[in-house]
Structures are given as structure tokens and as C-alpha cells.
Amino acid sequence: MLPLELDQLTFSAGNAAIIRGISARIEAGPRTVILGPNGAGKSVLMRLCHGLLTPTSGRVVWHGSKNGDVRRHQAMVFQRPVMLRRSALANVVYGLKLAGKSRSQSELRAMDVLEVVGLAQHAARPARVLSGGEQQRLALARAWALGPDVLFLDEPTANLDPASTQDIESIINAIHASGTKIIMTTHNLGQARRLGDEILFISNGRLVEHTPIDRFFKQPASAEAATFIKDEMP
Amino acid sequence: MNSLGEAFAAAWKLIAGFDAELAQVVGLSLQVSLSAVVIATLIGLPLGAMIAVERFPGRQTLIVLLNALMGLPPVVVGLVVYLLLSRAGPLGSLGILFTPTAMVIAQAVLITPIIAALSRQIIEDAWREYDEQLRSLGAQRLNAAMTLIWDTRFSLLTIVLAGFGRAAAEVGAVMIVGGNIDGVTRVMTTAIALETSKGDLPLALGLGIVLVTLVIVLNALAAIIREMALRRYG
Amino acid sequence: MRMLGSAALGLALLGLLPGPAAWAQKKFITVASTTSTEQSGLFKHLLPIFEKKTGIQVRVVALGTGQALDMGRRGDADVVFVHDKVAEEKFVADGFGVQRFEVMYNDFLLVGPKADPAKIAGGKNIIEAYQKIAAASAPFASRGDKSGTHAAELRLWKISGVDPRTGKGGWYRETGSGMGPTLNTASAMNAYAFTDRGTWLSFKNRGDLVIVVEGDRQLFNQYGVMLVNPAKHPHVKKEPGQAFVDWVISAEGQKAIADYKIGADQLFFPNAGR
Numbered sequence: 001m002l003p004l005e006l007d008q009l010t011f012s013a014g015n016a017a018i019i020r021g022i023s024a025r026i027e028a029g030p031r032t033v034i035l036g037p038n039g040a041g042k043s044v045l046m047r048l049c050h051g052l053l054t055p056t057s058g059r060v061v062w063h064g065s066k067n068g069d070v071r072r073h074q075a076m077v078f079q080r081p082v083m084l085r086r087s088a089l090a091n092v093v094y095g096l097k098l099a100g101k102s103r104s105q106s107e108l109r110a111m112d113v114l115e116v117v118g119l120a121q122h123a124a125r126p127a128r129v130l131s132g133g134e135q136q137r138l139a140l141a142r143a144w145a146l147g148p149d150v151l152f153l154d155e156p157t158a159n160l161d162p163a164s165t166q167d168i169e170s171i172i173n174a175i176h177a178s179g180t181k182i183i184m185t186t187h188n189l190g191q192a193r194r195l196g197d198e199i200l201f202i203s204n205g206r207l208v209e210h211t212p213i214d215r216f217f218k219q220p221a222s223a224e225a226a227t228f229i230k231d232e233m234p
Numbered sequence: 235m236n237s238l239g240e241a242f243a244a245a246w247k248l249i250a251g252f253d254a255e256l257a258q259v260v261g262l263s264l265q266v267s268l269s270a271v272v273i274a275t276l277i278g279l280p281l282g283a284m285i286a287v288e289r290f291p292g293r294q295t296l297i298v299l300l301n302a303l304m305g306l307p308p309v310v311v312g313l314v315v316y317l318l319l320s321r322a323g324p325l326g327s328l329g330i331l332f333t334p335t336a337m338v339i340a341q342a343v344l345i346t347p348i349i350a351a352l353s354r355q356i357i358e359d360a361w362r363e364y365d366e367q368l369r370s371l372g373a374q375r376l377n378a379a380m381t382l383i384w385d386t387r388f389s390l391l392t393i394v395l396a397g398f399g400r401a402a403a404e405v406g407a408v409m410i411v412g413g414n415i416d417g418v419t420r421v422m423t424t425a426i427a428l429e430t431s432k433g434d435l436p437l438a439l440g441l442g443i444v445l446v447t448l449v450i451v452l453n454a455l456a457a458i459i460r461e462m463a464l465r466r467y468g
Numbered sequence: 469m470r471m472l473g474s475a476a477l478g479l480a481l482l483g484l485l486p487g488p489a490a491w492a493q494k495k496f497i498t499v500a501s502t503t504s505t506e507q508s509g510l511f512k513h514l515l516p517i518f519e520k521k522t523g524i525q526v527r528v529v530a531l532g533t534g535q536a537l538d539m540g541r542r543g544d545a546d547v548v549f550v551h552d553k554v555a556e557e558k559f560v561a562d563g564f565g566v567q568r569f570e571v572m573y574n575d576f577l578l579v580g581p582k583a584d585p586a587k588i589a590g591g592k593n594i595i596e597a598y599q600k601i602a603a604a605s606a607p608f609a610s611r612g613d614k615s616g617t618h619a620a621e622l623r624l625w626k627i628s629g630v631d632p633r634t635g636k637g638g639w640y641r642e643t644g645s646g647m648g649p650t651l652n653t654a655s656a657m658n659a660y661a662f663t664d665r666g667t668w669l670s671f672k673n674r675g676d677l678v679i680v681v682e683g684d685r686q687l688f689n690q691y692g693v694m695l696v697n698p699a700k701h702p703h704v705k706k707e708p709g710q711a712f713v714d715w716v717i718s719a720e721g722q723k724a725i726a727d728y729k730i731g732a733d734q735l736f737f738p739n740a741g742r
Contacts, residue, residue, distance in 0.1 A: 052366050071372050082367035085385040085467055094381075095371045126467050142371075321543030321701055329703065331544055332498060332529060413498075413529035416512070431648025432507050433655075433673030 001064045001073045001149040002028035002181055004049065009058035011044055018044050020205040021058070028064075030197030031182040033213075035189075037228060040202040042185040043079075043154050049183065050076050050152050072099065075143035076152040080159065081135040083127035088119055091127045092142045099146055113141040117171055133164025140171050144180075151175060153184035157191065169195060189232045193217065201225050237435055244440030249447075255417075256441075260448065263421040266334050266408070267401040270341035271349075274401075275394055277342075278349030283379040285350070286357035297354065303347035308340075312410030315340040319411065332413040337421070340407040345397040352393040357382045388460050395456050402449055422448075496525035497708045500537075500545035502616060503646045505691070506530030508666030508735055513728045518715055524708045532615030532646065540564055540694075543701030546709035549716075551664075551691045552616035565694035569717050572725050572736040573690045576620060577668055578681035579651075580606075580660035594684040598628040605639040607659035608632070611650050612642025616689075621662040624686060651677070664689055666735040691736075693717070717741065 004026040011019040018041045026032055034042045047053040049060055051071060062070045075095075084091050089110050096106035114120045117137045122130060127138060136156060143151055153172065157165040172195060176182045186192055192199060192213070199216040201209040203224045209216065220226045248256050285296060317323050319331040319339075330336050360382050368378045383390065405423035412419030414428060422445040429438035505511060506528055515526045531539065533550040540548040541564050548565065550556060559565045578597055580588070586606040588597040601608055610632070611618040625632050632640045641659065643650045647667040654661035655675035663671075668679070681687075693713050698704040715721045722738035729735065 047366070050370065052369055076366075076370045078367065078370075082364055084364075084381065085387075087467070098371050098373055098377065128467075146371075321703060323542075326543070327703075332527065413527070415498075415527040415529060418527050428507070430652070431503065431646050433648055433652060433671040435673050 001062050001070065002026065003063050004150070005059075005061040005063060006049070007059040007061060009045075009048060009060065010056050011041075011048055011053060012056045018205055019048065019055075022202075022205075022207045023058075024200060024207055024210055026183065026200075028181055030212075031176055031195055032184070032198050032200060033192045033196035034183070034185040034200045034202060035192050035196075035228075036187065036202035036208075038187055041205045042187070042202055045202060046076075046152050046154050046183070046185055050074060052076075073148055074150040074152065075146050075148040076154070077136070077139045077143050077156050079155040081139035083130075083135055083138070085128060086126070087124050088127050088130065088138050089114065089123040091138060092145050095142045096145055109145055110141075113145045114138075116174065117141045117144075118167070131164075133160050133167060136160060136164065136168055137171060140168065140175070144171075144175050144178075148180055150181045150183060153182065155185055155187070157186075157188075165191075187232075189229065201228070203228070237439070240436035241439030241443060244436045245443035245447075246440075248440055248444055256444070258417065259420055259422060259425050260444065262334060262419075263402060263423070263445070264448070266337045266421060267341060267398055269338045270345060270401045271394060271398040273338065273342040274346040274349050274397055278346045278397075279353050279383060279390065280379075281346075282350040282353030282355075283357050283383055285354045286361050287375055287379050287382070297351075300347050300351040300354065304351050306344055306347065308344055308404040308406035309410065311344045312340055312407035315343060315407065316410045331411065332415060332419060334412070334419060336411040337408045337419060340411045341401040341404065344404060344407055345401050348400060349393055349397045352396070353383075353386075353390055356386050356389045356393070360386045388464060391456060391460055395453055398452070399449055402445065494525055495523060495708060496527050497546040497705050497712060498527045498529065498544070499547045499549055499712070500535075500539040501528050501530055501549040502533050502536060502551060503530045503648065504551070504617065504664045504667050505549065507646075507648055508664075508670050509730070510666065510725070510728055510736060514716075514721075514724055517724050518712065518721070521720075522708070522711055522715070524711060526712060532611070532613045532617075533619070534614035534616075537564075540696045543696065543704065545696055546705045547693065547695055547712055549691065549693045550616055551689055552619045553690055553692065555616075555619065556692045556694065560694060564697055564700055566697050568692045568694045569713060569740060571691045571693050571716050571740055572722075572738045573688055574665050574736045575682065576617070576687040576689050577663055577665055577679050578660060579654070579663055579668060579677045580680040581658035581676045582678055583658065583676070584680065586660070589678075589680045591681045592683050594624055594681050594686055595628045597681045598625060598630060601639075601660055602628075602630040602632070602635065605635065607639050607641065607657055608635070609650050609654040609657070609659040609661045610640065610642045611647065611662075612644045613646065615646070617647060617662065617664055620689065624662075627686075665733075669730045669733055669735060690739075 006022050006024045009019055009022045010017065022045065034045060036042050044053065048055050084094055092110035092113060093106045096109055111120065111123065114123050117140060119134060119137055119141065122134065127135065130138060157168050160168065172182060196213045198212050199209065200207060208222045208224050209220065217229065220229060285293060315336065318325050319328065319336050320326055364382060368381060373381065403423065405427050408421055409424050409427065412424065414420050414424040422441060426438045426441045429441060511528050519525055529539065533552045533555065536548055536550050537555055537559050539545045556568050560568050578594060586600045586604040588600050591597050610621060643653050647663055648671065650661055651663060651671050652673055655673055655677050658676055693716055695709045695713050696704045698706045717740035722740055725736050725738045726734065
């Protein structure tokens, strides 16, 4: 799949330009964090990468893709988990069956990932009665079960308390350790620092910086980034 | 005005006496209206789901039309079906005018728009919530539509019940295409109309009470199923 | 489990679908008739006797005479059994009916409120009664539905020289519905109404209504029966339909008609072939 290349990507909704000509090359390996203030266009950029939105102009190119089916090799977790009205286990099985796995295969795999995210004891419970943190863990399990090459995460902890946030972050690291490329958005500097290896800093629909994490925090190259770091740091 | 008292006495006598003729009329009412609701659901539900998830030219017009058709006057439906099924009409050779089949057709025509329009609304609301997640998991349109139908099934059940209520309560259409033939096409509502025109208001109202009781029992059953299922699946 | 549940529910519902086998049962004919004959209970008395004898089930669709004849014209009935001689003769002359047979008669009545605002109670002359109603502008409920009874009512108005349409929206009210609903209306607003005796005798919601005029020869109400012409509508069930026509005008059918009573009152007087 990787590297992922964004070539002069733009996206407008009506007359409003949301992404204004972003070019970047995202390599396999490091955890990529898309950082930026609210309204910078982070979520839209991620949806363009994942293929949920079609760019107004420019291209999204997966250089490592052997055949045309790029969707199969990526998954996404949303800020607000969308739980199907069925059991936790069935939510994970649903994604696997769409990916063409048999029911018995799917159920085994689903139980495994539920175990890893610590939801095995809730497997039979309706997904919608789980707590917010549990639902987000379930969403991660559903995505992870597919064994994607790339996992997109859009502000995965924005609505969660600190304890749940910690759970989610350690699962994200486990997924990374299993060999899946992580690309996530956040507006939280602490989280970027804890989870990121490299930063794509977005402001007002433009890519302002694309740098390794240490350099970004020590000596940001742009005034926007410097201001953002200063304002957000406690 | 002790007519209401007489009516309840008449209703009680009808139920307690378990009159064979009444049982037949009640049975036919249920048979015709349930058949109509099954057919209308088989047509209306997929139609509603299709309109909810597909985008095509004329879609908005179709939605307005369906919503308007919810208010179809039963007499008009009856008249149109009558003219179609009459020996002098295009489908006259079927010879099904004045049979329960004709009544099922008329009621199905009457309630299909109700089921299609209301399920379109519910499924489209759910689609808005599920859209990105389902596409991210790689669900095709048809697959997504089935998932939405399944996930909104409790709300859809209410719609089906509304359709049944409308079918069981209408008199205009079945009177015209059924002919209110004693022992063949006489149902609760046409029997009520007949007793009213014979001036036997207590008996008419008594039959009405039996009909309403029946509809209440059916709705209560559905409510219990819904409650149990909700507890189970969230 | 839930899949099983929904499948079972689906099957249960499908089981309720009326199978064609259940409905395509015995031999039957469809008779278009009038609300007055149906609601008087005559058919409930008559048809089982005929069915027992011949094995032919008779399905009666009760409408106004105008509608019933129209049903015959469209080919939706095998036999028409109505009461409007003029319209029936035209029906046959136009080729829609084979031959008209007179079956029986009953009579029309004028009913009205006990208070009797037009002062006509006990009269024997329907024409005079009409004139007095119009003169007093007393409320009058008319069928207004082109039925046989409505046609008879209008014929009498014509003879009386009064055009009831002048009272339309005032004292003359057209209900546009069957005999029963019209009587319900008359009872509710204490109006006079023109009705057949059969419906009146079986009508329960009379309120203050009583008979005010009866016995005038002009109130004679003749019923006729005819087979719908198979030459026009080939699917008409010729043999069983004709069997029904023949039976109601036979000695046995005529006796069955005479036997039908509500309490002590005979409702219909057979007069076939006379």
C-alpha cells in the first residue's frame, strides 16, 4: 500500500475551500499525526485519504498497491463510534463478513480482538449499551480485526475521559506494534507528543509543516506552528 | 343517551357468545389486512430503503409524491381497483372482483405508500449516521440498505403496525371492491357500515369495539416484542 | 436465534395469506341487488333455500338500483335483481339483460316525525302529502343517490307539481346515501323521508319517526329480475344464473318470498307472471 502520496489535493464544499492544494508523501512505518487547530481541515483531509470524500482536484495515490482494491487494506475509526444495533461481537463480525470472511472464521477472529481490547466479557452485550470508552475500544477492535495495512483515526479520544483515553492510546500502540501504519488526527498536543513519530501540521487548509516529532516541538519552522504550540501548551 | 352502554353490552355479548358468523368476519378482516400489510411491506420497505440510500434524478419528486400518497382516500383507491378489476376493465379477465383477493390488492395499494414513505424517512435518518462507517467497512449500496433495515427494525415495526391499522380500519376501498357479500367478503368495517345503515347503532358500535380491541391486542403484542428485543439488542 | 425468530414471524404472516385454493371453492353466482332487499333480510331467508336445492351459492352485492344496473352493464354481475321498472326495461332494450321478469312488490311509505309539522299523518294520498310538505317547508330527507327508491320518490314529486330542488339546501335535503343512512339522517333531524317498507320494518334507529302515509296505489314498488346478457359478457354464468331467475319466479320461490316476515308483517308480495 504505502507510501501514500497526496498530489496537489484540494477540496471545496460549495464555495468554501477546505483543503487548498496539499502535497505530501507519507511513508510506511512511523506513526503519522495530523495536527492543527479546530477547523484546519484535518478530518476532511483524512476522509480524502481514506476515500470517503472525492477531491475537487488533485490525486490520492497509493504507490504500494498491487491491485486496484485499496479500500480492503485500510480501515478507519471515527470520533463518534457508530455502533450497529447488535451485540459487540456481531459488530466486529459484521466488518469481517463484509471483507469476505466466513462466519466461523469471523467469529474466531472477532473473539480474539475483543480479548485484546479487553471487551471479551462484553462480547454478547448490545454494543449500544456499552460506555463511550468501551464503544470506542469496540470500534478499534472492529477496524483492527480487518488486519488493515493502514488505520486512520479521526480524533479517537476527543469525547473520552482520561482513563478511557489511556486505554485507547495503548491499543493504538499495540496496533502499531502489530505492523499497521497509524495515521491519526488530533488537536491535542499531549496526545500528538505521546503517539506521534512525525507531524503533518495543517492550518487553514494548507500543509504548513511535515517534520519528525522532536524537531516540531523543539524548533517549529513556521510561525503558525510556533503560535499553536505556545497557545496549546499548558 | 344510553347508546354507548348498549354498545358495550352488545360488544360483550358478541365476544362472550363467540358467534361463528362474527368469528368468520373477524377472521377475514385479519386475513385480508395482514395479507395486505405483508405485501405492502415486501414492496414498500425495499422501495423506501432504495430511495433512502440511492441518489437519482427525480428522487425529490418521488419523495414528495410518496408522502402525498400517504393520504390517498380509500374510496378513490377502491374505485380505481374496481375499474381495473371490473369485467369491463383491463384486468377483468382475472375474475377476482368481489373476492378477498381484490380486497387485499386494494388495501395493499392503500398502505404501500405509507410504508414506503415512512420507512424512507427512518432509513434515511439512520443512513446519515451510518453512511461513512458502512462505506469505510466496504459495504455496497444493497448491503448497506439491508443493514439499515435490520438496524431500524423496531422503528420499522411501528410503521408496519400503522399500515395494518390503516388497512384494518378502512371501509371505503373494501366496500367497493369486495361488495360486502355476506359470508364471502364481509369484514369488520363493512359489517359496521351495514349495521349502521340498518339503524342498529348499538350492534354497529359493538362491532366497532370488537375491532378496536383486536387492533389494541395486536399493538400490545408488538409493543411487548419490541420492548423485549430492545432490551436484548439495545 | 433472531434470524430464526424473524423467519418464523415471516412464515406465520405468509400462512395468513389467503390461499387461492381456499377461495376458489364451490359454484357461485354474483347478484347485483338493492340495499332494500339485502337490508330487509329477505336474501338471508331466501338464499339458503335456493343453495340447498341447487348447490349454487349466491353472492349478493347490495347497491342502489342505478349502481346495480351499472354493475350488470359492466359485466360484474350474473343476475340483476332491482326495482325501477323504467330503468330495467331500458337495460334489457339496450341488450344488457336477456329478459325481465317481475318477481314481487312491496310498497313505499312516507315516514315522518310524530310532531308532524306538515299535518299529513294518517293520509292516504301521497301526492297531497308532498304538496303539504312543500307548502310547510317541512324538512324532507331524500336518498339523492339515483337508486330505485330515489327514482320513485322523484316520479311522485313530478306528479305533485312541486319541484323539490327549489327547497334544496333548505327543507329538501339530499343525503346521497343508502336507505338506512337516509333514515338515520331523517331520525336525527326529524325530517320526513320516503322509504320502502322492508327497510323500514328492519330499521332500528327510528327515534321519533312513524309512518305518516301508506296504502296509496301509487306507492306500489315492483321488483324485477333478469340475467345479464351472455352475448354482451361471455363470462356470465348463464346456467346457474338462469336457474336462480327461474327459481325466484317459480311457485317454490314465490312461496319462500311470501313466507318471509318480520314479526307478523309480510314484507314482500310475490306477483311473478301476473
